[in-house]
Each structure stands twice: as C-alpha cells, then as structure tokens.
Amino acid sequence: MQVTDLFSKFDPLIAIRKEMLSHGGRDPFSVVMEKVLSPTKAIIKGKPVILLGTYNYMGMTFDPDVIAAGEKALKEFGAGTTGSRVLNGTYQGHKACEEALKDYYGMEHAMVFSTGYQANLGMISTLAGKGEYVIIDADSHASIYDGCRLGNAEIIRFRHNSPEDLDRRLARLPKDAGKLVVLEGVYSMLGDIAPLAEMVAIAKKHDALILDDEAHGMGFFGKNGRGVFEELGLDGQIDFIVGTFSKSVGTVGGFCVSNHPQFEVLRLVCRPYVFTASLPPSVVATAEASIRKLQKANDKREHLWKNSRRLHSGLKEMGFTLGTETAQSAIIAVILPDQEQAVAMWQNLLELGLYVNLARPPATPAGMFLLRCSLCAEHSDDEVTEILAIFKKAGQATGVLAA
Amino acid sequence: MTENKAIWQQTVALIEPFNKKAVPLTAETSFATGLEWDSLTVMDFVAAVEDEFDISISMNLQAEIETVGQLVAVIEKLVNEK
Numbered sequence: 001m002q003v004t005d006l007f008s009k010f011d012p013l014i015a016i017r018k019e020m021l022s023h024g025g026r027d028p029f030s031v032v033m034e035k036v037l038s039p040t041k042a043i044i045k046g047k048p049v050i051l052l053g054t055y056n057y058m059g060m061t062f063d064p065d066v067i068a069a070g071e072k073a074l075k076e077f078g079a080g081t082t083g084s085r086v087l088n089g090t091y092q093g094h095k096a097c098e099e100a101l102k103d104y105y106g107m108e109h110a111m112v113f114s115t116g117y118q119a120n121l122g123m124i125s126t127l128a129g130k131g132e133y134v135i136i137d138a139d140s141h142a143s144i145y146d147g148c149r150l151g152n153a154e155i156i157r158f159r160h161n162s163p164e165d166l167d168r169r170l171a172r173l174p175k176d177a178g179k180l181v182v183l184e185g186v187y188s189m190l191g192d193i194a195p196l197a198e199m200v201a202i203a204k205k206h207d208a209l210i211l212d213d214e215a216h217g218m219g220f221f222g223k224n225g226r227g228v229f230e231e232l233g234l235d236g237q238i239d240f241i242v243g244t245f246s247k248s249v250g251t252v253g254g255f256c257v258s259n260h261p262q263f264e265v266l267r268l269v270c271r272p273y274v275f276t277a278s279l280p281p282s283v284v285a286t287a288e289a290s291i292r293k294l295q296k297a298n299d300k301r302e303h304l305w306k307n308s309r310r311l312h313s314g315l316k317e318m319g320f321t322l323g324t325e326t327a328q329s330a331i332i333a334v335i336l337p338d339q340e341q342a343v344a345m346w347q348n349l350l351e352l353g354l355y356v357n358l359a360r361p362p363a364t365p366a367g368m369f370l371l372r373c374s375l376c377a378e379h380s381d382d383e384v385t386e387i388l389a390i391f392k393k394a395g396q397a398t399g400v401l402a403a
Numbered sequence: 404m405t406e407n408k409a410i411w412q413q414t415v416a417l418i419e420p421f422n423k424k425a426v427p428l429t430a431e432t433s434f435a436t437g438l439e440w441d442s443l444t445v446m447d448f449v450a451a452v453e454d455e456f457d458i459s460i461s462m463n464l465q466a467e468i469e470t471v472g473q474l475v476a477v478i479e480k481l482v483n484e485k
C-alpha cells in the first residue's frame with residue numbers, strides 16, 4: 001500500500017513558488033534585514049534600503065525613551081518571565097502596561113496578550129460559545145478567522161464593509177441568541193476603513209456586542225490616537241477594542257480593552273491568555289513607554305497623514321492602480337494584474353533601494369496581487385520624494401507604467 | 404418531495420451564473436472538484452442562496468456541504484425550520 005506523503009498537499013504551492021523564482025531575482029518571502037539603522041532605513045544584502053512596508057507607523061522602535069525603559073527592565077527583571085500571566089508570569093511591568101492602555105483608551109479594563117494574533121484568538125473563541133453567533137466581515141484578518149475556528153460558536157460572514165448585508169444577516173438570526181459582531185477599523189490589505197458608525201448602529205439594533213480590531217488604526221486616528229472608532233465619534237460605543245503592540249507601538253504584544261463589568265473573568269477562561277508564557281519584562285516596559293508617548297504624539301500623527309496623502313496622490317498621478325480612491329489610512333496598496341508583474345515590480349523596487357510588502361492570494365481579497373506600502377511618521381519629506389522617484393523608475397522599467 | 408423539487412430548481416438557477424464551465428448538474432456534483440469553485444465564488448454563491456431563501460448557512464454548516472444534493476437538503480431543512 002502506498003502511504004500518502006503528508007507534504008503532497010503543498011505541491012501546488014511549491015510549484016507556484018518555483019514559477020515565481022524561475023525568472024531569477026529575489027524571493028519576496030525570505031528577505032533578511034542585516035542591520036536596521038532607523039524606523040525607515042535598513043541594510044539588505046549589504047545595501048541601504050528605505051523601508052516602506054513595516055507597519056511601524058509612528059516610528060517608535062528607536063525612540064530613546066522607549067529603548068531606555070526596555071534596557072532598565074531587562075536589567076532589573078531579567079530576559080523573560082518563564083510563565084503564564086495567571087501563574088508566575090505577571091510582573092509589575094505587565095500591570096503598568098495595562099494601566100497605560102486603560103488611560104490611553106479611557107476604559108475600565110485591559111488585558112495584555114503575548115501577540116495581537118492571540119488577543120483575537122482568545123477574545124473571539126472565549127466570548128462566543130456553542131449556540132451563539134460570531135458575525136464577521138468576509139475580508140477579516142487571519143487571526144479573526146482563526147479565532148472563529150478555535151471556538152464553538154456559529155460563524156456568519158457578511159460582504160466586506162456592507163452595512164446592509166450585516167443588517168440582513170443579523171436579522172435572520174434567533175433574537176435571543178448571544179451575538180458578537182467583529183469589525184476592523186482599517187482593513188490592512190487595501191488600507192480601506194470601515195463605515196463603523198453605520199455598522200455599530202446596526203449591531204446595537206440587533207443587540208449584538210461589538211469587537212473592533214484597531215491593529216492598523218491605533219496611534220494616528222482620532223484626537224487621542226485611539227483608532228478609527230474615535231475618529232468617527234464612536235468613543236464609548238465599542239464593547240471590546242483589540243489591538244497590537246507590533247505596529248504603532250513598535251514592539252510585540254496584543255491587548256483588549258473594555259468597560260464590560262465582568263471582563264476580568266476572561267483572565268481565567270481565555271485559553272490563548274492562560275496557556276502561553278507572558279511577554280518579557282523589557283517588552284512590556286517598551287510598550288508602556290511607547291503608549292504613554294503616543295497619547296501626546298500629535299505632531300507625528302500630522303506628519304504621518306501628510307506622508308500618506310503625498311504617496312497616494314503621487315502614485316495615482318503616475319498612473320498606478322491603487323486600493324483606495326483617496327488616502328484613507330497609512331497603508332497604500334498598489335494593485336498589479338498578475339504575479340509576474342507584481343514580483344518583477346517588487347524586485348525592481350528593492351534593487352533601487354526600496355522595500356515594500358508583496359501580498360498575494362489567499363491573503364488578499366478577490367485574488368489580487370498587491371504591493372503594500374505602509375508609511376511611517378519618521379519618513380522625511382525628502383524620503384517620500386525619493387520613494388516616488390523609485391516607484392516611477394521601477395514602473396517604467398517593468399512596463400507597469402508607460403515609458 | 405414537490406417542495407424539494409422547487410428548491411432544487413431554485414438552487415440550480417442560482418448556480419448557473421457561477422457555472423462558468425457549464426458543468427452538468429446532478430445531486431452528486433461537487434462544488435470543489437466538479438464545479439471547481441474557489442473560496443471567493445463559494446462566498447458569493449452562499450450569500451445569493453441565503454438571500455433567495457432568507458436563511459443563514461453558517462460557515463460551520465458550509466464546511467459539511469460538498470455536493471449540490473447536500474446543499475438542497477440543508478436548504479430544505481432550514482426553510483422548514485423557519
């Protein structure tokens with residue numbers, strides 16, 4: 001009897017990768033940063049490169065106060081906690097970090113997870129149980145889909161950013177069943193924002209609780225940088241806000257903040273919180289320092305928005321097809337017709353000294369090939385000018401733009 | 404059974420716009436291997452079915468449906484439960 005090779009299911013993917021690399025050039029999924037000079041510059045294959053695909057929106061990774069806080073905690077509390085948050089893994093720093101989040105969001109409760117991915121896994125799978133419903137956007141992040149798979153609730157999908165579709169689907173569910181609607185402030189593939197005001201009103205009309213993932217909104221949407229919901233005047237209306245430290249905060253980790261009176265019980269029942277080690281002391285110390293600074297970072301927010309608008313209008317003028325009509329967030333997605341052009345363009349940009357993210361199906365909506373650019377508040381005006389010049393050159397060299 | 408027949412016909416009519424290769428449909432036709440639909444097509448088609456019959460087919464339930472016949476049986480059950 002022939003036993004099936006467990007790896008045979010990956011054959012199609014291996015074939016696609018082979019085809020992608022057969023034309024020579026660099027593999028977009030195995031770049032190594034040999035040195036990181038600043039939030040916007042690194043050395044790749046011995047050459048300086050401008051970073052335009054890091055989600056390091058507020059450039060906090062090299063902030064001197066943030067680094068000092070991390071160094072101090074590393075020396076005083078050691079390299080790691082070697083324990084779960086509910087056993088020996090909660091240090092003073094984890095509590096201080098949760099206090100900083102409560103202040104930042106003006107909310108009663110905060111729980112710090114080891115990653116944003118785990119925050120979504122934990123919140124979604126724990127909140128909605130058997131016979132209850134989780135209602136998600138079709139373009140939700142993988143961590144939201146995986147949170148649904150980890151739990152026992154019934155999962156209902158609605159069409160991306162469609163309040164009418166959400167309304168229709170909620171109306172069909174049993175009135176008395178518990179419901180959780182999961183939304184994202186910014187959808188990270190195309191950089192489009194959600195019509196949260198309409199969505200929140202509809203969810204409330206159907207008595208559903210609302211979880212809003214502000215991974216790509218924290219730091220620079222709203223007066224206090226809380227996220228898209230704040231910008232749209234929805235402070236106080238979201239039941240659970242999930243976020244990450246791996247983007248604007250500039251380190252690693254995830255969290256959920258809430259005003260729900262029973263929130264603290266989650267610490268005992270949320271498996272992705274309980275059954276993993278807590279963040280190292282240096283990480284929570286850098287996160288706390290960064291969050292406290294982000295609260296007052298109005299100048300940085302303004303410069304980031306300026307950068308985003310400049311890149312969007314510049315690329316649009318050159319003739320690139322973009323994910324959104326205007327700059328809705330700090331993600332600008334360039335849409336390319338197929339893998340060959342996307343990879344050629346990506347390789348050309350890197351040769352010319354610019355790193356962006358390449359995104360391909362199934363991560364992308366509607367089977368698109370994308371070059372995802374994310375801006376940083378630390379990109380100088382000159383750097384944005386240089387980025388635009390590189391895009392023009394690469395576009396013409398690859399034939400994506402008319403010469 | 405007359406109801407089943409009506410649901411069958413309605414379902415087939417909903418499949419047609421997505422049946423790009425004009426695959427002949429039987430109860431055993433598989434969505435993945437017969438019609439060769441990808442996940443995006445499935446998503447659009449399920450939405451169309453839900454709207455036509457005013458029912459919810461959760462992702463959990465979708466995962467168990469492989470053939471046209473199985474789908475028709477699920478639709479019939481959900482319509483009767485309403």
Ligand SMILES: Cc1ncc(COP(=O)(O)O)c(C=O)c1O
Pocket residue numbers: 115116117118120141143184188213215216244245246252253254
């Ligand atoms: C929308 C969204 N949610 C959650 C996450 C997970 O964040 P983390 O990197 O902290 O695991 C990401 C990051 O990729 C994201 O884009």
